[in-house]
Amino acid sequence: MPDVPRPPVKDWATDFDHTHPDYAANAPAILDELRETCPVAHTDRFGGAWLPTRHDDVARIAKDHEHFSSQGIIVTDWRPEEPAPMGYAPPITSDPPFHAIARRFLLEFFSPKAIDGWEETARTTCRELIAQIKESDDEVVDVATAYAQHIPVRVIADMLDLPREDGDKFRVFIHRILEEPGQNTVDDWGETLEFYLQEKIAERRENLGDDLMSYLIKADIEGMALLDEHVRGTIALLIIAGIDTTWSALGSSLWHLAQNPDHRRRWTEDPAVQPFAIEEFLRFYAPVTMARLVAKDVEIGGCPMHVGDWTLLSFPAANRDPDAFERADEFIIDRQRNRHSAFGLGIHRCIGSNLARMELRVALEEWMAAFPDFELADPDAVTWSTGQVRGPRRMPFRLPH
């Protein structure tokens, strides 16, 4: 829980707070209303931040590296100290031209064909988790914690060759950094992600393998080894960005299916619809909102953004803009035209998108094969994460025996 409760939001157009529990519960409705009434919202919180909700504005900001810097991508009360163009977690916090260099040597690990090689790991993990749920014989199961959250943790741990048991630690780091940014103080250095990674990287240097961490340690930029903070920042990014996000997308998809028996039936009876359904889950429940720091004064949607302001990049809002999508507020399981931006737009397109999509597909295939029918045990018991990654964190399902 936050050290200090967030003050209530007076008006979402002028005082928004995406880290407030009210936002977590109602984000889609809040974003839809803002788009109609005040398409670029503002808050004095976080030292000043903007929230554009139209697809065109979001796309424009995502592609404008002159006026917007990625040096800061998580909105907090302070501004990051690590200088551009590398930032604290390259390449997500990097700006051109360094960004392309830091991104390029990661791409081959995350291309669709490279990700095919991890499908078996994901599938085995799903089957193990489902077997545990079936063995437990509980009628009500919290699927967010018993199923969805473990799948991305295990795959990324294997990719980095870190112990799967460290998954619980990852989740603590992530919660602190993404869901309640700047709202928790950690007194013990030994309990931080930085310390954890420093230890693991030092150990790995003595014992290199063919995993992704070893590859980063061995990588060079024009003959120079990567800086320690570059290696650490990138691995932190892979752990943080890959887990909460996929957990959220999968959780939201299952939450949707729990309440829509017709969509469960369609998924099972018409496998050709599945690839379209997956993209519609990603559009409708896009978990990730990014952020930028204004680097040069600029006007967006008639609003004057000044150097040092934050702006959120709400892909969830862009994905529900009726100017960009037909029947934007409806979940259409076989939507044929779907240029959603759940994985971002422009040069910072989520590098793990193929991994995330594979995990989402495999986890849904396995779940639906094991449990073609299920329902929410208590809709009011579902809780949603706060901050820039949105998904169910507690989600009790009633499962048939």
Place this chain on the structure above:
Amino acid sequence: MKIKYDRDACQGHNRCYMLAPELFDTDDEGYAILLVDGEIPSELEEKARLAADNCPEFAIEVIDD
């Protein structure tokens, strides 16, 4: 029907490769490679349209004859 693919606009979302593997491959870094030069075989026209309609970066355009 012909396809116009803009490599500079492509950011490697891979939607085209998933929807129309007969028309698009991906390179080692995950960027699209257009496999067809010139006229699209008529049985692949629907897939070409899907690839264009689902590219978040508007990097693919189909041109009807």
